[in-house]
Amino acid sequence: MNLNLRKAILSNVSGNSQEEIQETINDAIQQGEEKMLPGLGVLFEVLWQNSDQQDKQEILSTLEKSLQ
Template sequence: MNFNLRNAVIANVSGNSQDQLRATIMDAIQSGEEKMLPGLGVLFEVLWQNAGTTEQQHILQTLEGGLK
């Protein structure tokens, strides 16, 4: 069986509104379940790939600050 998690996550949230995306993210974080981490990783990948250089720098600064 060939299952592509990345494609499954993207298919599951494609076309979602901002409110729906926020709810998905908040649910994944609040549940604290390890199985949700790959999905958040896919969403982060989409964010990163669609961010410009300035946005990527802001993301990195936010991550750095949050990890101190």
């Protein structure tokens, strides 16, 4: 992913409330457009980088269960 794209995505959501972030995620999923995937990826990256080991384990467990 281009670093400029990552910065642009972070700039677009920086300072957003929880409700705004949730709307962004829901809109990206509901639209189902491929062009939305990088934004979701950046949000996941931020989540992962700011999660402790227990949170990461919970994320991995949820993903594993969801992908079966």
